[in-house]
Amino acid sequence: MRSNAKLRRSSRRIEHALRWVLALAALACLGGCATQTVQPWQRGRLARWDMRWDPDPLQAAMNQHAYFSKEGTSGEIGAAGGGCGCN
Amino acid sequence: MRPSPSLSLLLAASAALTGHNVARADETSSGQYAGYRFNVYSEDALSAPSLGDPRRYEVYSQQFLLNTPVGDRNTLSVNATHEVMSGSSPWYVIPGPDNKPIQVLSGATIRDHRSAATVAFTHARGGNDTTTVSTTYSQERDYHSAALGAERSLPLNSALTLGFGGSFSHDRIEPFEANLYDRIQRAKKNTTSAFASLSLVLDRVSVVESGIQFNYQTGYLSDPYKQVSVGDTLDPDTRPGGRGEAAWLVRYRRAFGENAALHLDSRLSANSWGQHSLTLEASWYQSLRGGWQLIPGVRYYSQSRARFYAPFFAAGSGPDFSSDYRLGAFGAAAANLNLRKRVGHWEFSAGAERYHAGTGYAIGGADSADPAVVSYTRVFAGLDYHFD
Numbered sequence: 001m002r003s004n005a006k007l008r009r010s011s012r013r014i015e016h017a018l019r020w021v022l023a024l025a026a027l028a029c030l031g032g033c034a035t036q037t038v039q040p041w042q043r044g045r046l047a048r049w050d051m052r053w054d055p056d057p058l059q060a061a062m063n064q065h066a067y068f069s070k071e072g073t074s075g076e077i078g079a080a081g082g083g084c085g086c087n
Numbered sequence: 088m089r090p091s092p093s094l095s096l097l098l099a100a101s102a103a104l105t106g107h108n109v110a111r112a113d114e115t116s117s118g119q120y121a122g123y124r125f126n127v128y129s130e131d132a133l134s135a136p137s138l139g140d141p142r143r144y145e146v147y148s149q150q151f152l153l154n155t156p157v158g159d160r161n162t163l164s165v166n167a168t169h170e171v172m173s174g175s176s177p178w179y180v181i182p183g184p185d186n187k188p189i190q191v192l193s194g195a196t197i198r199d200h201r202s203a204a205t206v207a208f209t210h211a212r213g214g215n216d217t218t219t220v221s222t223t224y225s226q227e228r229d230y231h232s233a234a235l236g237a238e239r240s241l242p243l244n245s246a247l248t249l250g251f252g253g254s255f256s257h258d259r260i261e262p263f264e265a266n267l268y269d270r271i272q273r274a275k276k277n278t279t280s281a282f283a284s285l286s287l288v289l290d291r292v293s294v295v296e297s298g299i300q301f302n303y304q305t306g307y308l309s310d311p312y313k314q315v316s317v318g319d320t321l322d323p324d325t326r327p328g329g330r331g332e333a334a335w336l337v338r339y340r341r342a343f344g345e346n347a348a349l350h351l352d353s354r355l356s357a358n359s360w361g362q363h364s365l366t367l368e369a370s371w372y373q374s375l376r377g378g379w380q381l382i383p384g385v386r387y388y389s390q391s392r393a394r395f396y397a398p399f400f401a402a403g404s405g406p407d408f409s410s411d412y413r414l415g416a417f418g419a420a421a422a423n424l425n426l427r428k429r430v431g432h433w434e435f436s437a438g439a440e441r442y443h444a445g446t447g448y449a450i451g452g453a454d455s456a457d458p459a460v461v462s463y464t465r466v467f468a469g470l471d472y473h474f475d
Contacts, residue, residue, distance in 0.1 A: 050372035073364035
């Protein structure tokens, strides 16, 4: 009985997770449909310094270090490491 | 070889998501340059009742970056940081009148230095197909950390780029005055990370990126300098020996005309200690006449508390308990302003950030006090030299 209840709970969790995955996939498809083909000679604005993900990497690193040392769950996506400097 | 402007962007767009202490592929795509930054970080006095040395934390940081091509297809990036830190630190919390928490700060002012270096090597196979390997070493008197990372950027078609990678770090801690305060003598911590991202060129003026990251930490994850009030006794901060975390990040960049760009970033995360967080950031890059650039930005952050966090505990609580403010529920609002000026090969930058934190900013409110949350002000200035 107990194992059946566990199984039902697990199934419900998996269904719930699958719904989220499907919803995100649908959103991604919508995003894909909304894109335009951009030729290399049309990418002048995209190539600007101010369109980079992190135009100033030194400043971005220092910002992230300040947030990382004072917040419990912050941090950019990427590799770990670099020490603490916390208090 | 200096990448063409479009290649630079593609490298930046594809490399995308890397760590806060590991050189980014978009750093390595911007030609040969050297940069220097000086930061001053200063915390506010605590707004909650406190005991102990009232002088709060101050950090003076210097950063240096050299980015240089090696042959036609490789780029080497060297990043060095030195910080001098001083000030009192939150130690433990005791119940005051009406059970209101009183934060006890360390009596002696802590003074420490941190030195860190990162070396990253990027190989470009052509287009925006790149591989980066990096290594970082960071050292304080009581804390050593070494990390290795690798990432790959792979164009899937003309608009879509896949990025993925992983890293491993090993940290070692040997607390000060371990015998005097009955602290652990030495301990280790390992962190393993894996991440993947997709970046998509939406149209001629906008690009979006979505990425996920998984981190897993094992070892000594407690803070040896913090204690916890449990009933009438003070016990060491004690946390589980493992922590898993998943994060989802979305970034969007849009150009407005020839002189402005909007940056929007968001991040959702959850970890196995019961904490969830949301981060939202927005910045506006405005180019002005005469080579000036003005960059205002805002940031909002909210986190829930870890399941074993409380300001203080009843006797018999445990086995895990912590009063570290970073594990409580709180939120923060921040605003920053950066000014840049390019003159020939030289570029000067200066700016400031005001960061204000409190339990009132937390989404859904906070169900327990967090008397040591930190508000701070940072000012920074820098100088870059572009060789080409």
